[in-house]
Amino acid sequence: MLELKDLHAEVEGEGIEILKGVNLTVTKGEIHAIMGPNGSGKSTLAKVVAGHPEYEVTKGDILFNGESILELDPDERAHAGVFLAFQYPVEVPGVTNSTLLRESYNTIAASRGREEMDPLEFDDYIREKLELVEMNPDFLGRSVNAGFSGGEKKRNEIFQMAVLQPTLSLLDETDSGLDIDALKIVSEGINKLHGEDDAVVLITHYQRLLNYIIPDKVHVMIGGRIVKTGGKELAFELEERGYDWLESLATVNGEAK
Amino acid sequence: MSETKALESMIGEDYKYGFTTDVEYEDFPKGISEDVVRMISAKKNEPEWMTEFRLKAYRAWTEMEEPSWFNATYKKPKFDTLQYYSAPKNKPKLDSLDDVDPNIRETYEKLGIPLDEQKMLSGVAVDAVFDSVSIFTTFKEKLAEAGVIFCSISEAIKNHPDLVKKYMGSVVPIRDNFYAALNSAVFSDGSFCYVPKDTICPMELSTYFRINNMNSGQFERTLIIAEENSHVSYLEGCTAPMYDENQLHAAVVELIALDDAEIKYSTIQNWYAGDEDGKGGIYNFVTKRGACRGKNSKISWTQLETGSAVTLKYPSVILQGDNSVGEFFSVAVTNKRQQADTGTKMIHIGKNTKSTIISKGISAGNSNNSYRGEVKISKKAENARNYSQCDSMLIGQTCGAHTFPYIESANPTGKIEHEATTSRVGEDQIFYLQQRGISEDDAISLIVNGFCKEVLKELPMEFAVEANKLLGIKLEGSVG
Numbered sequence: 098m099l100e101l102k103d104l105h106a107e108v109e110g111e112g113i114e115i116l117k118g119v120n121l122t123v124t125k126g127e128i129h130a131i132m133g134p135n136g137s138g139k140s141t142l143a144k145v146v147a148g149h150p151e152y153e154v155t156k157g158d159i160l161f162n163g164e165s166i167l168e169l170d171p172d173e174r175a176h177a178g179v180f181l182a183f184q185y186p187v188e189v190p191g192v193t194n195s196t197l198l199r200e201s202y203n204t205i206a207a208s209r210g211r212e213e214m215d216p217l218e219f220d221d222y223i224r225e226k227l228e229l230v231e232m233n234p235d236f237l238g239r240s241v242n243a244g245f246s247g248g249e250k251k252r253n254e255i256f257q258m259a260v261l262q263p264t265l266s267l268l269d270e271t272d273s274g275l276d277i278d279a280l281k282i283v284s285e286g287i288n289k290l291h292g293e294d295d296a297v298v299l300i301t302h303y304q305r306l307l308n309y310i311i312p313d314k315v316h317v318m319i320g321g322r323i324v325k326t327g328g329k330e331l332a333f334e335l336e337e338r339g340y341d342w343l344e345s346l347a348t349v350n351g352e353a354k
Numbered sequence: 355m356s357e358t359k360a361l362e363s364m365i366g367e368d369y370k371y372g373f374t375t376d377v378e379y380e381d382f383p384k385g386i387s388e389d390v391v392r393m394i395s396a397k398k399n400e401p402e403w404m405t406e407f408r409l410k411a412y413r414a415w416t417e418m419e420e421p422s423w424f425n426a427t428y429k430k431p432k433f434d435t436l437q438y439y440s441a442p443k444n445k446p447k448l449d450s451l452d453d454v455d456p457n458i459r460e461t462y463e464k465l466g467i468p469l470d471e472q473k474m475l476s477g478v479a480v481d482a483v484f485d486s487v488s489i490f491t492t493f494k495e496k497l498a499e500a501g502v503i504f505c506s507i508s509e510a511i512k513n514h515p516d517l518v519k520k521y522m523g524s525v526v527p528i529r530d531n532f533y534a535a536l537n538s539a540v541f542s543d544g545s546f547c548y549v550p551k552d553t554i555c556p557m558e559l560s561t562y563f564r565i566n567n568m569n570s571g572q573f574e575r576t577l578i579i580a581e582e583n584s585h586v587s588y589l590e591g592c593t594a595p596m597y598d599e600n601q602l603h604a605a606v607v608e609l610i611a612l613d614d615a616e617i618k619y620s621t622i623q624n625w626y627a628g629d630e631d632g633k634g635g636i637y638n639f640v641t642k643r644g645a646c647r648g649k650n651s652k653i654s655w656t657q658l659e660t661g662s663a664v665t666l667k668y669p670s671v672i673l674q675g676d677n678s679v680g681e682f683f684s685v686a687v688t689n690k691r692q693q694a695d696t697g698t699k700m701i702h703i704g705k706n707t708k709s710t711i712i713s714k715g716i717s718a719g720n721s722n723n724s725y726r727g728e729v730k731i732s733k734k735a736e737n738a739r740n741y742s743q744c745d746s747m748l749i750g751q752t753c754g755a756h757t758f759p760y761i762e763s764a765n766p767t768g769k770i771e772h773e774a775t776t777s778r779v780g781e782d783q784i785f786y787l788q789q790r791g792i793s794e795d796d797a798i799s800l801i802v803n804g805f806c807k808e809v810l811k812e813l814p815m816e817f818a819v820e821a822n823k824l825l826g827i828k829l830e831g832s833v834g
Contacts, residue, residue, distance in 0.1 A: 147789050148788075174789075257790065
């Protein structure tokens with residue numbers, strides 16, 4: 098489903114390379130976790146796959162369902178089925194959650210030749226999805242993320258994922274800022290949403306999340322590269338030993354990380 | 355969205371066609387003099403007192419200086435070569451909408467303007483099913499039944515001279531300012547509305563009339579009087595792009611609300627703003643003022659300003675009656691090289707008077723957008739209250755937003771609150787919405803509509819949807 102080939106990316110116009118040759122293959126039906134210390138490039142990786150204009154891909158390719166999506170705008174990537182749950186969801190004052198979601202849902206539906214929903218149908222549809230993340234329906238009439246607590250913003254991201262039904266979900270530190278109860282609810286939601294036809298990539302600092310969502314593969318990212326890949330037990334090892342023991346792997350071919 | 359792509363160049367393009375087709379004008383000598391003023395008055399068969407009103411204004415104007423205190427720079431109009439009076443003889447009639455320029459039609463479609471109205475706006479002969487004359491007649495009958503007088507100011511001068519004499523110039527005196535004096539001397543036409551005592555005007559004065567009022571000329575004059583315990587809502591302008599040969603527009607609007615009366619005046623303005631380099635475009639220098647003469651009266655201005663090269667406009671309320679209320683809700687959008695200096699004045703004179711100002715300025719491109727407002731609480735205005743909120747939104751790096759609030763209180767019981775914010779539509783905000791599948795242009799439109807929500811909800815329902823779309827169209831392609 099997703100294939101990253103020697104992906105290099107830098108901050109547009111600044112020449113600072115952040116991704117230094119990432120190789121990653123995610124297959125349909127899988128859950129992957131990407132772990133790593135602060136500043137290793139995990140969030141950048143998610144943004145680059147989603148097409149954030151701040152970053153420029155200087156080398157390599159991103160294949161989605163076998164085709165390069167490098168030339169696609171962020172909205173076109175979303176239409177193709179890429180979803181990014183933001184680490185810091187953005188506030189949009191004056192625009193209600195239900196307005197945004199209906200607009201999103203219908204735009205994506207139209208681009209895929211699916212039928213759009215009228216406001217009444219859509220209202221029924223999203224209320225059903227609300228239950229998945231145990232959110233109060235009042236929330237639909239509130240402005241997008243405006244005045245939300247950190248936890249509410251994160252839950253909102255997963256709620257959007259439930260509504261939009263993407264095929265590839267990149268969840269950028271969705272667990273940070275959630276208390277233990279909210280973490281359980283959100284994790285269960287993600288588990289329910291995940292199926293044979295979609296893939297999930299979790300970006301996280303902590304093994305904690307992986308108690309609730311069992312990954313098929315765990316990758317460690319350091320210095321803009323994936324330096325180690327393993328099964329779910331790798332996460333436990335990281336929890337115990339930290340990242341220090343992997344630092345040396347970040348220096349490849351004599352080049353500093 | 356392919357529709358969006360097709361419309362990309364729309365804003366600059368559509369004015370090249372359609373509205374500028376040859377129209378025969380009854381030409382007058384250029385420039386202005388007492389003779390020209392007399393000629394205008396004679397042409398309109400005006401009574402002596404009206405001619406005198408004009409001449410007095412003209413003489414006052416010759417002694418006045420063109421103002422330059424606002425935050426805008428532009429080439430001054432050449433008053434001695436302007437054409438002060440022109441009435442279109444006849445509009446060219448097209449056979450069907452297929453003859454209308456496709457760009458214009460696309461704009462209409464995007465704004466959601468009904469088919470029949472599209473025809474009227476573009477000068478297509480209207481078919482029998484939708485006979486504008488009969489609709490006009492139906493409206494007239496309905497209004498007459500309620501006792502509401504609604505006609506052109508020229509007709510009012512002829513048929514209701516006492517009312518016009520009593521009220522015209524009573525809110526905006528002829529010496530009020532340079533452009534008001536000029537308007538008083540040479541005004542072409544405009545609307546007159548009188549709502550009698552204890553009457554609620556049975557309809558929004560808008561639906562049909564927004565088309566009917568299109569040809570009022572560059573010096574429009576409007577007078578609205580709401581008698582005791584009456585209510586009227588008036589809508590000026592329309593969302594469709596408007597082109598005019600006349601570069602200078604200097605209108606005067608006067609509103610008078612007596613005891614317990616309420617006037618709601620809404621404006622949507624989308625005149626030609628000039629090209630990318632700021633060439634061409636309309637100067638919109640308007641004097642709009644309402645007087646809450648009676649106790650418990652209320653005047654509410656709502657405006658959506660999206661067009662014109664230069665806009666200088668401060669719809670104001672004089673709160674004379676005790677407990678009277680003044681409101682100003684404004685959205686001003688500037689893009690490309692547009693300049694807007696707009697705001698309001700709230701003059702508190704009566705006791706317990708209340709005013710609210712909500713202003714939303716959106717700047718994009720190389721434009722400049724200023725809010726200028728004055729709140730004045732006079733000595734006698736016990737317990738006057740004002741709340742002002744001025745928010746600016748910037749799109750891109752090359753535009754400007756400014757706020758000039760003037761506050762003056764001569765009564766210690768007065769309460770004035772002022773809040774101001776400035777925000778920038780950020781790359782992250784747009785990316786967030788794009789990641790949810792929404793195109794860049796639609797994302798900006800959504801953000802801007804959210805920003806203006808408090809003001810847009812004050813517009814009459816039938817225009818709210820068009821207004822939403824208009825904002826989007828105006829800002830298309832303004833990022834990246």
